[in-house]
Amino acid sequence: MTRYDCVLLDADGTLLDYEAGEARALARALAVIGIEPCPAHLAAYREINARVWERFERREITQREIGRERFGELLARFGIRGDPEAVGERYLEFLGEEAKLIDGAREALHALRGRVKLALVTNGLGAVQRARLARSGLDTLLDAVVISGELPIAKPDPRIFVLALERAGGVPPHRAIMVGDNLASDVLGAIQAGLASCWFNPRGEANPFPFFPTYEIRSLAELPGIVGAQGPLPRPISPAPSPRSPVPQPACGGRRRAAESAPTPADPSPDGSPRSSPPYGDGGASSWPSPCAGT
Numbered sequence: 001m002t003r004y005d006c007v008l009l010d011a012d013g014t015l016l017d018y019e020a021g022e023a024r025a026l027a028r029a030l031a032v033i034g035i036e037p038c039p040a041h042l043a044a045y046r047e048i049n050a051r052v053w054e055r056f057e058r059r060e061i062t063q064r065e066i067g068r069e070r071f072g073e074l075l076a077r078f079g080i081r082g083d084p085e086a087v088g089e090r091y092l093e094f095l096g097e098e099a100k101l102i103d104g105a106r107e108a109l110h111a112l113r114g115r116v117k118l119a120l121v122t123n124g125l126g127a128v129q130r131a132r133l134a135r136s137g138l139d140t141l142l143d144a145v146v147i148s149g150e151l152p153i154a155k156p157d158p159r160i161f162v163l164a165l166e167r168a169g170g171v172p173p174h175r176a177i178m179v180g181d182n183l184a185s186d187v188l189g190a191i192q193a194g195l196a197s198c199w200f201n202p203r204g205e206a207n208p209f210p211f212f213p214t215y216e217i218r219s220l221a222e223l224p225g226i227v228g229a230q231g232p233l234p235r236p237i238s239p240a241p242s243p244r245s246p247v248p249q250p251a252c253g254g255r256r257r258a259a260e261s262a263p264t265p266a267d268p269s270p271d272g273s274p275r276s277s278p279p280y281g282d283g284g285a286s287s288w289p290s291p292c293a294g295t
């Protein structure tokens with residue numbers, strides 16, 4: 001008997017190392033047009049990309065326009081000649097080849113598989129995410145996959161979590177837990193959908209929001225124990241929770257107020273929406289020579 005019947009999982013920053021892949025994909029896309037990539041390009045891209053995704057989330061631009069918008073501004077900023085749309089298409093092509101797993105992801109899924117339903121809930125473009133899932137082998141471990149780019153909704157909209165539970169076989173929300181690295185999309189959305197939540201927080205960052213996850217973990221190796229599939233049980237709920245202890249869900253009224261007063265979600269996406277995470281991964285860093293050249 002497990003504590004939950006279904007585990008919903010975020011992709012980027014939780015199972016897949018997005019930042020390293022993003023850096024490599026950008027470096028390769030710039031190299032195609034003869035630009036030697038440098039850290040300034042990546043920093044600028046991330047800043048521009050965050051703003052462009054915010055515009056998309058406000059429905060000011062379409063998903064197809066994201067690439068042209070972000071690469072148009074990036075190329076203009078560095079005085080690079082090139083077709084932004086073409087660069088954007090190459091970037092997505094390269095990004096689809098990036099499928100490095102987060103440490104412990106495969107082991108955690110193998111520990112859970114067959115004991116509970118496993119469903120992925122990710123914000124991003126369908127083709128890019130499906131390519132990365134296939135390349136990483138995650139697709140063979142999941143019972144259901146829900147990608148915002150294939151839908152009119154995205155995290156933290158609670159409807160996307162409900163849809164994932166339906167695709168996983170009709171699991172009721174109170175028997176499910178959402179695991180993700182982003183409080184504003186993964187945890188907030190789970191709370192609003194009536195699921196338990198687990199914040200994957202490998203860097204030990206502070207929670208700036210007025211709502212709380214049910215659990216917080218530093219390593220994915222802790223996940224089977226929380227789900228009850230194997231390993232030690234999580235600590236009991238404490239009235240004064242420590243940073244790594246399970247913490248109680250806010251009351252219903254509190255949840256609603258929390259959602260309304262929360263800062264603007266920094267919604268993660270494989271295709272790059274705003275994120276609070278600091279520097280890109282090790283693999284990406286090696287792709288970016290310094291000092292900046294070729295611009």
Ligand SMILES: [Mg+2]
Pocket residue numbers: 010011012013014180181182268269
């Ligand atoms: Mg994420």
